[in-house]
Amino acid sequence: MIHLQKESGRIRLVLDAYFMGEDIVVLISGGDLPHLGTITAGARLEPMQTVQLQTHKEFYITEEIAVRLRKEFAGNFAICCGAHLDDATKEEIRVLTDMAIQLGKELIGELKHERL
Template identity: 45%
Template sequence: MIEINKKINRIEVKLTAHFMGDDLCIVLTGGDTPHLGAITASSQILEPQTITFENHKENFITKMSAEILRKNFSGNFVICCGIHLDDIKKSEITEVMDLCRQMIIELCNRLKDF
């Protein structure tokens, strides 16, 4: 398992990546109320497929993450994401996206060691 934590101001996000043989299950969660808002599954062959639960926007994070992973990881993967911040501001949405992008890139770099 790989675990990465990042924080900026009141935003705290946690990434855990669990190996399933040569495949990977990634969970991105945080904020005030961790939950499951969207799931994206993909591989080198399979175009990303996303499920977004009602009234959630985490699909933007899972799709962005899948694009990065498809370029850097050869196995199948799924990304589960749920990050909620009470009274989130537009600037904080950008910060959440940036944190998640940084974490996925760091994950890809760490995967090179496996």
């Protein structure tokens, strides 16, 4: 398992990645109400698929990380994300999105050292 986290102001995000053989499941959660908002799955040579639950918009995060991950990671992957901030400002949403994508980049860096 790989565990990463970031904090900025009232925003706290956690990324946990679990290996399933040669595959990986990535969970990104945080804010006031962690939840399952969006799931993006794929593999290096397969088209990505995203499931957006209700009106959640975390696909901005999962798809961005998935594009990067599929270039570097040989196995299948699923990225699940859900983070909610009560009364979030546009700036807080931008910061949260940037932090989550940065966590994805850090995950890829960790994978390069561990498994790639």
